[in-house]
Amino acid sequence: MSLRIGEVAKRAGTTTRTVRYYEEIGLLPGSSTRAQGKHRSFTTADVERLEEILRMRDLLNLSLEELKDLVEAEDARALLREEFQRTKDRKRRRRILEEALGHITRQLELVRGRKSELAKLERQLVARRRRIKARERELNTG
Amino acid sequence: MSLRIGEVAKRAGTTTRTVRYYEEIGLLPGSSTRAQGKHRSFTTADVERLEEILRMRDLLNLSLEELKDLVEAEDARALLREEFQRTKDRKRRRRILEEALGHITRQLELVRGRKSELAKLERQLVARRRRIKARERELNTG
DNA sequence: TTGCTCCTCACGTCACGTGAGGTGGC
DNA sequence: TTGCTCCTCACGTCACGTGAGGTGGC
Numbered sequence A, B: 001m002s003l004r005i006g007e008v009a010k011r012a013g014t015t016t017r018t019v020r021y022y023e024e025i026g027l028l029p030g031s032s033t034r035a036q037g038k039h040r041s042f043t044t045a046d047v048e049r050l051e052e053i054l055r056m057r058d059l060l061n062l063s064l065e066e067l068k069d070l071v072e073a074e075d076a077r078a079l080l081r082e083e084f085q086r087t088k089d090r091k092r093r094r095r096i097l098e099e100a101l102g103h104i105t106r107q108l109e110l111v112r113g114r115k116s117e118l119a120k121l122e123r124q125l126v127a128r129r130r131r132i133k134a135r136e137r138e139l140n141t142g
Numbered sequence C, D: 001t002t003g004c005t006c007c008t009c010a011c012g013t014c015a016c017g018t019g020a021g022g023t024g025g026c
Helices: A005-012 A016-024 A044-060 A064-086 A090-141 B005-012 B016-024 B044-060 B064-086 B090-141
Strands: none
Touching: A005 A016, A005 A044, A016 A044, A044 A064, A044 A090, A044 B090, A064 A090, A090 B044, A090 B090, B005 B016, B005 B044, B016 B044, B044 B064, B044 B090, B064 B090
């Protein structure tokens, strides 16, 4: 089933402008077969890719340039997965898995770094709230 | 002790340009007494304020307009705290505490929303990593 | 006095928003 | 055929980056 740009944007929670811009800078595929002025056509896989890009952008504050690197690394990993299936060479297989592991680990470190910053902020807010609640109790019992 | 703009930017982990821009749009005080062309002067309290602004910006993806609202609400709260000290009226005191509580709670909801999104992303990455590790074990025992 | 940092324009950039004017598909 | 969505410019905007040219303070 083929999706039009408006539906893609809606599903991913963004605008058609953003989708076009991401295609323009090469962050989304943008089928080279499309004739000038003709409508773009997308798949649900494109929607998932876009959703992941937007999540990374929002949660990790990555620039579109950094996201391009990440997407390229992602594509390279997909190729390696195929090679993994084909090859019988044990050493090669091990290398491919190590590659993938390193990639995931770096992403995890980014995510965990942000998580801990957010946790710090949360603790501050909880502490403030606790102080206010203590005062409320004082007010009632005092 | 008075700080110059470069030192403030360094301590808060940003640039002098950002500090000047925030002053320009009214997000940082920008002492109105400063003569044209004269150096800006800051305190450690300004540094803390800037750090909080930057943390909110980065972690919650707030626009500078939204940050201005937040800072104004923060200032309003400070005034209310003073009033809380002065007034003896029990009802008034209760109202002030409720105000503050509502404010903190809204911020906490924002922070927790983001935290859970990050947690979701983390779980995805951990699951991927687990699959890779399982394959590694297969490779060694197979 | 010599560096270093500061100052104010002012143009550039990134990641889109927002029309203008026109064409395509259910 | 009529709406609705799509198309391509192209200028606007937000949040700064990056010099240019000049002045201030330890």
